[in-house]
Amino acid sequence: MGTVSNNKENNNINSGREGVRGWLNPTRYGWERVSYWLQRLTGLFLLVYFVGHVYETSSITNGIDAWNSMLELTQTIGGHIFLILVIGTSTFHTVNGIRLIFTESGKGLGKPGRPDYPYNPSSLNYIQKSGIWVALLLACIAMLYGGMVLFGEGG
Amino acid sequence: MALLRLRESQITKIHYLTGILSLFAVAIHIIFRLIMPFGQSLSYENVVANYHNIFYVILLESILVLISIHGFNGLRIILIELRQLHRWESTITILVLISMVGVIAYGTRTIVIASGL
């Protein structure tokens, strides 16, 4: 049939590296890859929040007015939604992090053995998958609870 | 600098340990916000009263140190995986250490001043 398309690509493509796109795309290799992706993104998000939190709470050193005006900034709908995101991401990062500490210590992975077709890897077992699902579920529950506390008080 | 010569396995152990310890410390920190209505717990008087409690001050300082180490080491890991030039890696390591010390110093300043209010 011969050539029917001629899609020009990036000149650097002959290095073959997927680059940042490689780790930003969590869709191709199952739940463990999704968890890897989420753990990184939530970690980065939480670090940004942590630095911001250290900065915002420093307003207490400038007296009651500075503290109250800082509180006003956070007591908005946007501020509440941001805080709910912090609750969700920190819950996921914590629960999944605990799973990863066990996993990277060699626990909950199964034992090496003689592989048989269709070669289902023992390391990607249901202990690991349920760990990820539990982390996601707990993050949702925590966000729901956080939402109730934050919005339940009428802001 | 001995800190820069730590083996990666030792840094990993520190990363895990700071992660686990900060979980407990942050849990107590959050409980302090939930023992009374959330808005009330953040009132100026209440927060200043918290800073006068020596145990709470120790807790806040621990959170500050633990999360700074854990978070900035996480950032270092992500950044050194992105590029591998020797100069980039050294710069990243030094910048991350400076940021970590900077955040800890800034947070400590808040704690010290607030506990004297």
Added chain:
Amino acid sequence: MSNEDNKKVILKVYRTNYNKDDSPHYDKFEVPVKRWTTVLDALLHVKSYSDSSVGIRYSCRMASCGSCGMKINGRPSLACYTKISELKDDVVVCEPLPNFPRIRDLVSDFSQFFSHHKNMKPFIQNDKVSLDIDDKHDLVEFEQTHEDVDRYLQFSYCIRCGLCYSACPTVATDPKFPGPQALSQAYRYEADSRDDSKKTRFNIIDERHGIWRCHFAGSCSVVCPKGVDPALGIQLLKGHMLGLSKNNKKLSNLRTKNKE
């Protein structure tokens, strides 16, 4: 003749020649397929009847040599081990393996990958045994139980096809990282009761771009066509290095061959 016998698919093949500064493009070929046609069969059909210049690397056609690794419909796979009927798609896209430098068409350069493998010293090292033996009577045997063998056998099935290396998200940005194949081989020798060079290998992998850059994304084990499960080996090795899990390895006894 049933409809299945007349089925055809479009094979979209990545084409380029970096030695000639050729700009990358995709060529499309219509290929007849049966239920058992593999992607490699289809590519060989293209080479025989449409365009003999399509560059592919292959040898055994039975998932033993690890030569025909490529990205098939977005996932690293062995062309000889992937049936077109199982892809459930009328268009099959074949691209070179990600994370490997590209040479021509579907052929990639494995030199860096092999050098990572070599860095792990993938052979038995034992201080009790001399490697310079002149007399066959000086040959020795190691005693191993079935349990000893089961600890590493799975990892010795690696065919160095590079699929795990191309699926790894760390390798995608960090060429200094040894990758799942090399690290699982480090575990394979660490778990082998005949090998006593644990410290040497630990020193090799316990560095900035070493084993700790693995974050258990598990993609290597998902794509491995031989059931090696590199992620398992790497996590077990990490556990041993951290001192959080035990190897339970007892070094094999030596049995000197009886003189004839």
